[in-house]
Amino acid sequence: MTAAAPSVPSTRLAFIGGGNMASALIGGLLARGLEPASIQVVEPFEGARDRLRQQFGIAAALAPEAALADAGLVVWAVKPQTFAEAAAQARPFVDPGALHLSVAAGIRSNSIGTWLGTTRVVRAMPNTPALVGQGMTGLFARDAVTAADRAQVEQVIAPSGEWIWVDAEEQLDAVTALSGSGPAYVFLFLEAMIQAGAEMGLAREQAARLAVGTFAGATELARRSQEPPTVLRERVTSKGGTTYAAITSMQQDQVPAHFVKALHAARTRARELGDEFGSA
Ligand SMILES: NC(=O)C1=CN([C@@H]2O[C@H](COP(=O)(O)OP(=O)(O)OC[C@H]3O[C@@H](n4cnc5c(N)ncnc54)[C@H](O)[C@@H]3O)[C@@H](O)[C@H]2O)C=CC1
Ligand SMILES: O=C(O)[C@@H]1CCC=N1
Numbered sequence: 001m002t003a004a005a006p007s008v009p010s011t012r013l014a015f016i017g018g019g020n021m022a023s024a025l026i027g028g029l030l031a032r033g034l035e036p037a038s039i040q041v042v043e044p045f046e047g048a049r050d051r052l053r054q055q056f057g058i059a060a061a062l063a064p065e066a067a068l069a070d071a072g073l074v075v076w077a078v079k080p081q082t083f084a085e086a087a088a089q090a091r092p093f094v095d096p097g098a099l100h101l102s103v104a105a106g107i108r109s110n111s112i113g114t115w116l117g118t119t120r121v122v123r124a125m126p127n128t129p130a131l132v133g134q135g136m137t138g139l140f141a142r143d144a145v146t147a148a149d150r151a152q153v154e155q156v157i158a159p160s161g162e163w164i165w166v167d168a169e170e171q172l173d174a175v176t177a178l179s180g181s182g183p184a185y186v187f188l189f190l191e192a193m194i195q196a197g198a199e200m201g202l203a204r205e206q207a208a209r210l211a212v213g214t215f216a217g218a219t220e221l222a223r224r225s226q227e228p229p230t231v232l233r234e235r236v237t238s239k240g241g242t243t244y245a246a247i248t249s250m251q252q253d254q255v256p257a258h259f260v261k262a263l264h265a266a267r268t269r270a271r272e273l274g275d276e277f278g279s280a
Contacts, residue, residue, distance in 0.1 A: 008034040009155040011072030014094075016086050018043030018052050018060050021103050022077035024130040028159030030056055031133075040067060042090065068093035073152055076102040076112070080273045083107050087115035099149050101156060105176050106273025109142050109169060114279055119144035122153045125172050125180045126160060135161030136182075138175030140168075173274075177266035185262075186215060 008029055015022045018041040026039060041060035043049050049060040061067075068074075074094055078086045083104050099120045102112055109121040119142055126137040137157050141150055150165070157163045166172060190211050197207025222229055237243040250256065 007155060008032045008159075009073060009152050011099075011152060012038050012040070012070050013073050013075060013156070014040040014042070014068050014071035015075045015077055016042045016064075016090055017076065017078035017082075018048050018058075019077065020128070021126060021130075022075065023052070023055065024126070024128065024135070025075065025077070025103075025156060025160055026052075026056055026058070028130065028133060029156065032159045040071060042068070042086075064090040064093045066093060069095050071095065071098055073099045073101060073156065075156065076100065076104060078104065080104045080107050080277045083112070083277060084115055084279060087112070091116055099145070099152060101153055105180060106173065106270040107278050108274045109140070111274070111278035113142065120149065121145070122149065123169070123172055124153070124157060124163075125175045126157070127179050127181075128183050130160035133159065133161055136179040137161065137163040138172055138179065139163055139165045140172050141165070170271075173267050173270035176270040177263045181266045185259075190215065 013029075015026065018026075022041065022043075026041075029039070030036060036057045039056075039058055041049075041052055041058055042062075042064050043052065043060040044062060049062070052058045052060045068090060071094070074090075076083065076086070083102075094116065096117065097120075098118070099122070100112060100116060100118060101122045101124055102109075103124050103126055105125065107123075109123055112121045112123075113119050122139060122141045122145055124137050124139050126135050129135045130137070135157075137160070139150075139153060139157070141153075154163065164175075166175065190208075193211035193214070194204060194207045197210060198204050202210070218232075222232060225232060233247075237247055
């Protein structure tokens with residue numbers, strides 16, 4: 001479970017890939033007081049390098065270079081499809097004793113370990129609310145990872161929100177389907193609620209404010225309540241009332257079952273990514 005928020009990492013950090021997820025983690029670390037100079041980033045695309053310079057004052061390298069050897073913790077924030085190639089490019093420069101933290105969906109720790117010649121690998125599955133310090137992250141560590149290594153990883157993740165450790169690596173695929181992809185499901189529901197509000201005569205801005213506020217309020221209520229979501233739902237649902245009409249319509253259309261099915265599809269895709277783009 002999530003512990004008290006630890007301080008920023010004392011070791012030097014390198015990020016391989018400086019896109020959305022890397023930026024979310026870096027932004028949190030800098031907000032906690034980490035010096036931009038203690039973070040290296042390897043990022044081949046000029047647009048992304050420009051953003052890192054403007055947002056964070058970090059001069060990212062175009063390609064791996066000798067300075068990578070200074071990093072005690074290397075964070076892999078590249079797409080699953082490019083991980084193997086990025087690992088092959090960076091490996092000659094990385095300290096063989098470094099700890100590695102991957103946020104890539106699906107790519108298994110034994111693939112990463114094989115590509116990098118190490119067993120000191122932790123996998124993380126964060127999500128984009130990390131951008132506002134409210135992320136949820138699942139973490140998995142290989143056996144060779146020590147308690148001190150885990151603490152370092154927690155220092156990287158803590159500024160972006162909460163985290164849990166899972167015991168079995170395949171559980172990370174479930175985390176990916178649930179909370180990794182989860183913000184997109186919430187946004188899809190928001191889109192539908194806003195559309196419905198607009199169709200029923202509300203201004204889109206009003207509908208958006210009502211929808212977003214409802215998600216924020218309902219999730220905060222669920223977070224603080226001792227009751228499970230089912231009980232909270234039943235309290236909104238007066239017999240023969242409006243919510244009953246909506247929930248009955250959704251159940252007749254099997255919306256909950258289809259939604260569960262969709263998460264299984266996401267989990268299946270996470271496994272496929274590991275099979276397609278992993279080597280071991
Ligand atoms: N976006 C999301 O909601 C989440 C993404 N992830 C994972 O995070 C990883 C990164 O995703 P995003 O940040 O969204 O993608 P992104 O496309 O924003 O960032 C990836 C970056 O890697 C760079 N890159 C490409 N080849 C490279 C190489 N050889 N060496 C170094 N950098 C290279 C790209 O230029 C790009 O800026 C993915 O593996 C994804 O599965 C995990 C959780 C949530
Ligand atoms: O869609 C994806 O593959 C990534 C992983 C979780 C969120 N985005």
